[in-house]
Amino acid sequence: MSASIAGGLATAGQASAGGPRPVTPRAPARSMYLLHHLLEPNAAYRRLAAWLQTRPRLRRLFTAAEKGVKQEIFGCRMCGQCALPVTGYACPMTCPKELRNGPCGGVGADGRCEVYPSMRCVWLVAFERAQGQGRSGDLLRLQLPIDHRVWGESSWIRYWQGRDDDLWADLDLPGAARAGRA
Amino acid sequence: MTQPAAAARPAPAPSRFRATLDSGAFTVTAEIGPPRGADAGAVERKVAPLRDWVTAVNITDNQGASVRLSSWAGSLAALAAGVEPIMQLTCRDRNRIALQSELLGASAMGIPNILVMTGDHPKFGDHADAKPVFDLDSVQLLWAARTMRDEGTLLSGRKLSPPPHWFLGSVENPSAPPVDFRAARLGKKIAAGAQFVQTQYVFDAGAFARWMAQVRDLGLHERCHILAGVGPIASLRALEHLEQRVPGVQVPAEVSGRLRGVPEDRVADEGMAICAETIGALRQIHGVAGVHVMAVGNERRVPEILQLAGVGGLAGSHAG
Numbered sequence: 001m002s003a004s005i006a007g008g009l010a011t012a013g014q015a016s017a018g019g020p021r022p023v024t025p026r027a028p029a030r031s032m033y034l035l036h037h038l039l040e041p042n043a044a045y046r047r048l049a050a051w052l053q054t055r056p057r058l059r060r061l062f063t064a065a066e067k068g069v070k071q072e073i074f075g076c077r078m079c080g081q082c083a084l085p086v087t088g089y090a091c092p093m094t095c096p097k098e099l100r101n102g103p104c105g106g107v108g109a110d111g112r113c114e115v116y117p118s119m120r121c122v123w124l125v126a127f128e129r130a131q132g133q134g135r136s137g138d139l140l141r142l143q144l145p146i147d148h149r150v151w152g153e154s155s156w157i158r159y160w161q162g163r164d165d166d167l168w169a170d171l172d173l174p175g176a177a178r179a180g181r182a
Numbered sequence: 183m184t185q186p187a188a189a190a191r192p193a194p195a196p197s198r199f200r201a202t203l204d205s206g207a208f209t210v211t212a213e214i215g216p217p218r219g220a221d222a223g224a225v226e227r228k229v230a231p232l233r234d235w236v237t238a239v240n241i242t243d244n245q246g247a248s249v250r251l252s253s254w255a256g257s258l259a260a261l262a263a264g265v266e267p268i269m270q271l272t273c274r275d276r277n278r279i280a281l282q283s284e285l286l287g288a289s290a291m292g293i294p295n296i297l298v299m300t301g302d303h304p305k306f307g308d309h310a311d312a313k314p315v316f317d318l319d320s321v322q323l324l325w326a327a328r329t330m331r332d333e334g335t336l337l338s339g340r341k342l343s344p345p346p347h348w349f350l351g352s353v354e355n356p357s358a359p360p361v362d363f364r365a366a367r368l369g370k371k372i373a374a375g376a377q378f379v380q381t382q383y384v385f386d387a388g389a390f391a392r393w394m395a396q397v398r399d400l401g402l403h404e405r406c407h408i409l410a411g412v413g414p415i416a417s418l419r420a421l422e423h424l425e426q427r428v429p430g431v432q433v434p435a436e437v438s439g440r441l442r443g444v445p446e447d448r449v450a451d452e453g454m455a456i457c458a459e460t461i462g463a464l465r466q467i468h469g470v471a472g473v474h475v476m477a478v479g480n481e482r483r484v485p486e487i488l489q490l491a492g493v494g495g496l497a498g499s500h501a502g
Contacts, residue, residue, distance in 0.1 A: 096305075098316045098319070101322065104430075105300075105355030105358050105382050105430045106302070106358065107359050114430065124359050127360040127362075136363070139366075140366060142373070142374060144322065144325075145337060171374065
């Protein structure tokens, strides 16, 4: 979806570039933070995840459902290593440079993306959403390089199985979030 | 500066740039773009006039996403001309294998300073049809580089023998939104490994001073050397280019008004005067370690600007 819908928003005649396009989420940050509590790992989810691992057809269905929901709301591209809980629920993988640690220096004075000027920088959106919920400290975590073998996998299953635990690390700096995973 | 010898064990390349910053002296760097051609002599000709005026010279990495002679080759040419290079390395064109390999090569060949940045998107260059790589972002690359140097390991965990050594820096753009996040983002880069930072063009010293106040509040100026980016606007065409085509750069109305208010043949001089005034204003801001003069294509005029700004040359201090 991200390519087709986002492409429809682009102004006609604008020079195109390949790769991802910034997507402003279609759900308020506050409800996403609340909803997240429903997805937090527990014994039932861990059992579900383990069971899905042994049922390839069901796992594919489950993954397709996750993809459908997250594509619609966030423009999810299924990198499989979801950073949404610490990026104000705006997806950094929709940044044309796939930056996971904050905005580049090319954001326009009006907040436009340098690559797709008709769109708002996804990191600016992330900052505003996180700040609005008192979560801007989340953005100071070091997001580690992603594993490109994981594209297409369900990040919910990975999350419940604790396989996402090394996606980010705390850095030694003032004001940084020190809490555990969101 | 010792020249790299092929058979010798890599000797630590002493960074004069680092030593100057550590001394507390107001430090000046400049920037050159390598040629679109297989000519190391072009790099030497560009850096030679800067030799007695700046402590180190950035060698850009395919700036503007257009193909140029590589930054490591340009850095070696600068070393050969007796000018200390700061090798720029972007995430745009290389995955993590190539980036780490490049970092090892730079250290082995005696390049003492590395500047890590995300890089312009290929869309802006002469190969807009290229695949944008961006396997790592600039913060991840800083962290990877520092880990290589200080812990002697690659991202894979494999040991390096011997580990590389360079003075490691990055960039920041204080004037790009979200402005309130930019100081914190610098903090993130410092925590990931940046020992110095050079900023995007500053045309509004007042706005820069407000950012520096946030930087000082976080104590970042004590953990990192901050060089403010400046540059002369040489023509009305260059002004329009900056206003419309360079992402993230803002030229305040006061500056554009001054440039548009003088006769066409005086624009270049006015641009240099504004640049010199900006340097003077930046120098007064507590925590600013120096300036980085970007006059790509106009490098010869850098000494004039520095003279106008009253920033002395390196007479007597040159290490050759």
